Amino acid sequence: YHTMALFVRSLSSSPPSHGPRLRPSLLRSRCRFMSSGSSRWNVRVSSSSSSPSPSPSSSSSSSSSLESVVSSLKWDEKGMLVAIAQDADTGMILMQAFANKDAVMNTVTSRKATWYSRSRDKLWIKGEESGNFIEVTSVYADCDGDSVIYLGKPRGPSCHTGAQTCYYTQLDGPDGAIANNQVKEHKKDFAHTHEHGAGAAPTATPTLLALQRTIADRANEPVVEGTKPSWTRRLLSNHELLCSKVREEADELCQALEKNEGVERATSEFGDVLYHSLVLLHAAGGDVNDALATLRARFNQSGVEEKASRK
Amino acid sequence: YHTMALFVRSLSSSPPSHGPRLRPSLLRSRCRFMSSGSSRWNVRVSSSSSSPSPSPSSSSSSSSSLESVVSSLKWDEKGMLVAIAQDADTGMILMQAFANKDAVMNTVTSRKATWYSRSRDKLWIKGEESGNFIEVTSVYADCDGDSVIYLGKPRGPSCHTGAQTCYYTQLDGPDGAIANNQVKEHKKDFAHTHEHGAGAAPTATPTLLALQRTIADRANEPVVEGTKPSWTRRLLSNHELLCSKVREEADELCQALEKNEGVERATSEFGDVLYHSLVLLHAAGGDVNDALATLRARFNQSGVEEKASRK
Structure with a gap:
């Protein structure tokens, strides 16, 4: 702590x-x-952009502003x-x-x-x-x-179809990508967003969310006799291995700094920590969306408040 | 590895x-x-969405499609x-x-x-x-x-002003937020994106990038005699402390799973790992943008390829 x-x-x-x-x-x-040639956006009420800001308590005309x-x-x-x-x-x-x-x-x-x-x-x-x-x-x-x-x-699905986002139709996907884009009605499951990962449609999502979805997909992949399961699947089925990897990758990230191994190595090790931590978060039933929201909430608290809020 | x-x-x-x-x-x-009442988006060339996809090699008419x-x-x-x-x-x-x-x-x-x-x-x-x-x-x-x-x-700033994004004007910011929105011309620095954090304008950025920017700001905050520096600043000025925290937080994340401490605790510990790892990444000169790109690149590789690519 x-x-x-x-x-x-x-x-x-x-x-x-x-x-x-x-x-x-x-x-x-x-x-x-x-x-468009319109100058409405070019309005300058005062000429200086470095004029002092009014103090927070002095702006009685906030709505007209x-x-x-x-x-x-x-x-x-x-x-x-x-x-x-x-x-x-x-x-x-x-x-x-x-x-x-x-x-x-x-x-x-x-x-x-x-x-x-x-x-x-x-x-x-x-x-x-x-x-x-x-x-x-x-x-x-x-x-x-x-x-x-x-x-x-x-606070719920943003698309009336029940999808989190309206952008679930990939125009340039490989064969079948659009076919897989069936949006499931999952309104009641929305609060537990990690579950939309499994089998959900690929949507326009940045890397961290996409990685979480991949991890959820791996959790549900069928294990075929004679084939090696994915690394993610192995981690998810062996918490001892998973935890040892999280600790190991954190250690390697630290060593990148301690031994001055260079920015490329630190970047790669950061990625390893992030990926393995995400797998662990999934194993614990968590969701990166909530984790990021928690982090953001802490931004607006002083250290003392933050510490107190966690007791 | x-x-x-x-x-x-x-x-x-x-x-x-x-x-x-x-x-x-x-x-x-x-x-x-x-x-709008237009039905052009409602076109259905075939009636079934579950019809078999053509094999990757059979689509000679891809551009007409x-x-x-x-x-x-x-x-x-x-x-x-x-x-x-x-x-x-x-x-x-x-x-x-x-x-x-x-x-x-x-x-x-x-x-x-x-x-x-x-x-x-x-x-x-x-x-x-x-x-x-x-x-x-x-x-x-x-x-x-x-x-x-x-x-x-x-591959460079997206806004002609030299900003990464055109969305750097906050309409509802606290006093002075817009005043701080001075976009610096930093085209030549774009490749090393971590440096846009320090003193850069607040822009519409998701939490992870915003957190990285905050860390960069902390790195540059003036140390005032008699006041306690921020936690981030302390970590950045003491790599031994920083590394011990990264290892400690990774351990606590693991314990959340090992001791079955619940999803809320795991989520919070994940946030701690992410934040401290980001601070370390900054200390090592790295950028979360590159780390995420590295992770995404690995998605498209088999485990063997991925391992080979890191040798």
């Missing part, structure tokens, strides 16, 4: 009660590609922009739809990912019917202000 | 020389939200859809722009992320001028076929 004084402001999710405080002067266009900043985004001729929902921990892109100004405003103030439904001509708060909200911790705009990311955590 | 028989088909990047093989019959609309599948995506009235480029390893969303059919086709066949520039009225291969291509390993469509993800690796 230890203390981790990781306090990092950039990852903190502003509590909705405080409201966001924004500086429109700093929103300016820096991307040239696909510029928010409105001003959101208004300065680059809305298309229909008053829309692209809003992408992304899992704050795993990086998985959950879904994408279009948002108008009210939708972005509502997302920031309510912390529920919100889009605009043109067919129903109204705001669409994801989860308002299903309960599967996406709880947004931060909102980022891209360099030319015509696209935003809702970074947050899904 | 060990063998990792992780061979996983879903993560493999099809070599461009083989070309993609696609099954249009399996692309069908399953998302109801934001449906690709064209058929891409054509069946749900193109808007301008012939465009949303195409999002995402780092395959870290999950960082790099940029977003619109793509027409030729752009998606070109992305799959050339493996270079491609969009369509309406202002220049032509395909826009990201990097064609700067050399900063995004090398695409797989392409995913969302459930209703009006949005795709280009999952790949950027």
